[in-house]
Amino acid sequence: MSESVIIAETSKGSIAPVTAELVSAAIALGTSPTVVVPCTDASIADGAGYDGVSRTIAVKGDCFANYDASSWAAAIDAAAPSGIIIAAATPQSKDVAARVAARRGLSIVQDVVAIDGMNLTSPIYSGKAMQTVSLSGDAAVSVRANVFPAASSSAANVSVVDQSGDVATAVQEVIARASERLDVAEANIIISGGRGMGSPDNFSHLEKIADVLGAAVGASRAAVDTWDDIPHSMQVGQTGKTVNPNLYIAVGISGAIQHLAGMRSSKYIVAVNKDADAPIFSHADYGIVATWEEALPVLESALSSMMS
Template sequence: MILVFCELKDGKLRKPSAEALSEGRRLADASGQQLGALTVGASADGAADAAKYGADSILTCVAPSLASYSSDAFAAAIASAAKAKGATIVLGAATAMGKDALPRAAARLDAGYAGDVTGLSMEGGKLQAQRPVYAGKAFATTGFTSAVQVATTRPNVFAATEKTGPGAMESVEAPAGDFKAIVKEILAKGGGKVDLTEANVIVAGGRGLKSGENFKILEELADALGGVVGASRAAVDAGWGLSHGIQVGQTGKVVSPTLYIAAGISGAIQHLAGMSSSKYIVAINKDPDAPIFKIADYGIVGDLFEVVPELTKAAKAMGIGAHH
């Protein structure tokens, strides 16, 4: 069996999990295996969604103690379900939760682990993973020597393809044990906008914005395009009141939206490490030699304070944001 750890949020399957499931379905078809979806939490609300992405079976691990995420308990739940089902491949999305839980589950399964993969295939019955290395400068193909193989898929890289599966529901036992740390409460930070790593459109600003207040023009463009705002590290570190949560790059978030607009960002290698797998990259910079233009699909040489408001006007006139 190929087992995919699926995250539920507000009674719904999260999009990065739907992507991991779809990829699991493709691999299961290629290797003649069953596809299992696993949900872990205080309830299984939304677990049935996994059938929309081709799950043969949906395993639900439900216990009041699993209401909030905790590394130990979730890793134990994933490992014990994988063992119980004899899964040889365990996948999940490379979200904050997936990147925390799956390596731990891999250790418990004595399995190899490939994190944040951008491509998966089956070679001679074994899994092969493509992963960006050297801050995205090169791609490595990783094979496995272990019997069980664990990988996390980078959000927004794999398509979430609807394909109805039988989705037979089955409950699995919650892990018992004396876990070292339990999360008691998670305080949500305001905003309510989509997470940067899940966003389809990101409008990012750098030092070229000159102040935190000027990010307002990026907010306006992001709103018009149905997207969210990101920033370079130089902008976040400048003391402009920007949250570290919106930093894109090697030491920030790794994102792959359909559209990434970089305004006033030079394109340092550490920034590129976080966004070079975006589908369409648009760069706005007044310096025609800025390195960001080397990876941009569309480059606009100009003053961002003139270009960005024009783009907002055009996006509004076309009603683009309304379609998202």
């Protein structure tokens, strides 16, 4: 069986759940994976053991305290064995995987949503079409979240490699976001508002539901362009962020191509819109034809009683 290297996804100093999905992707490729954990504290690699994984390498280095693509790629490359490189299709991991691939003279296939032998399928043209490519030999592959089942956890067989990379950029200051809220790019549940919300103040109703669900709040391009109070960092869509959550709730969003491009691959989509003919409904698993004023209080109280 050929080898693969999984670059573990980490979040807030621990292993992110998508890493278990990468193990299933590695097995679907017919490979035997080694998990590589970029970290400053090797103990987090204890959480990166899975059925089907015989070896976990904690790559420990000061360079991993802040993200610098060049030093991360150098340190990961030095510690990782050869084989197909597999990473999560998050903005940062796509970036570092591209550098590791280039370092090894390999090609990269990003945003994979299906694997059949050595054939990999990804969306192209913002999801308006799908493309299947075949690999001959090693390559790097990034895999979207919520596509493959999570492999079961088991005890990790960890070896630690001390590796420092030369930092090529210097982080001067980290500017914390004004809001403590989760970013749409990091969230498993997203509730987004469009111009149908009427005013940016009404996004507080989305925030209440987000608080109940532990969700991020997003926005359509129309909302971001119309209201200065809704920052571009919240924008989901072609000129914003592409998201792939388990659940996407679109409120007062008509479903323009621009928006669909950023969220159509979400696992479940709920649409709330007063216009029964809004295009968003043809992409929704559950559609509610109603104004947000009618629907959101009911949704919030129903979800609150379920989650409590």
